[in-house]
Amino acid sequence: MPPRVKIAPSLLSADFAQIADQIRLVEEAGADALHLDSMDGRFVPNFTWGPKIVADLRKLTTLPFDCHLMIVEPENYVDAFRAAGADIITFHYEATPHAHRLLQHLRSIGARAGIGINPDTPTSLLVDIVEECDQILVMSVNPGFGGQRFIERALVKLQEVRALCAERNPDCDVEVDGGIGTDNIERAVQAGATMLIAGSSVYAAPDPQAALREMRRRIDALGG
Numbered sequence: 181m182p183p184r185v186k187i188a189p190s191l192l193s194a195d196f197a198q199i200a201d202q203i204r205l206v207e208e209a210g211a212d213a214l215h216l217d218s219m220d221g222r223f224v225p226n227f228t229w230g231p232k233i234v235a236d237l238r239k240l241t242t243l244p245f246d247c248h249l250m251i252v253e254p255e256n257y258v259d260a261f262r263a264a265g266a267d268i269i270t271f272h273y274e275a276t277p278h279a280h281r282l283l284q285h286l287r288s289i290g291a292r293a294g295i296g297i298n299p300d301t302p303t304s305l306l307v308d309i310v311e312e313c314d315q316i317l318v319m320s321v322n323p324g325f326g327g328q329r330f331i332e333r334a335l336v337k338l339q340e341v342r343a344l345c346a347e348r349n350p351d352c353d354v355e356v357d358g359g360i361g362t363d364n365i366e367r368a369v370q371a372g373a374t375m376l377i378a379g380s381s382v383y384a385a386p387d388p389q390a391a392l393r394e395m396r397r398r399i400d401a402l403g404g
């Protein structure tokens with residue numbers, strides 16, 4: 181039985197001048213977690229925030245923090261993110277030479293261990309580490325920016341990852357990140373996603389709460 185499907189709004193598209201209010205909005209509307217994108221200007225061509233900001237945000241909500249590290253050498257920073265309050269820590273397969281070791285380390289520090297793959301990274305590379313994962317993130321855009329178009333090929337990759345997890349690690353969440361909205365949310369869930377990241381489709385909507393509730397309604401209608 182796959183895990184219940186969760187929705188995590190991405191704060192990348194939120195207005196940080198009003199961040200407490202922006203978090204409260206999605207919390208009230210039933211968000212299951214908050215997705216926090218850390219970018220270093222090296223792994224991706226953009227910058228966001230590090231552990232200091234995560235620690236400050238931690239005071240604003242009890243929602244789980246799903247920290248997506250788009251940074252090189254993530255092994256040097258995961259302890260700091262965990263200490264800042266990260267519950268799930270996802271690093272990129274492409275960003276470290278020792279993914280297996282780092283996944284084990286994440287569990288040892290009490291985090292849920294996540295690994296992400298870029299659109300050009302095949303799912304077959306996960307075959308020897310799937311048991312070490314609590315979450316696998318399939319990027320459905322090239323990482324670095326919100327508001328990009330969903331890459332349809334990600335649906336095939338979600339199916340492949342779901343099948344791998346069903347066989348070897350059924351409790352593992354399958355996360356999809358990038359371009360998710362009402363036009364593809366059902367297809368992403370049917371392909372196997374159990375954790376949906378929604379940035380601009382929530383925070384750039386005229387009514388973020390209505391947008392999030394509509395996504396929830398559509399997922400629930402699938403029986404997810």
Ligand code: DX5
Pocket residue numbers: 190191192193215217248321322323324325326327328357358359360377378379380381
């Ligand atoms: C992009 C980030 C995403 C981003 C998604 O690199 O990893 O989490 O916030 O934004 P949308 O949902 O607008 O594609």
Ligand code: ZN
Pocket residue numbers: 190215216217248357377
């Ligand atoms: Zn992300």
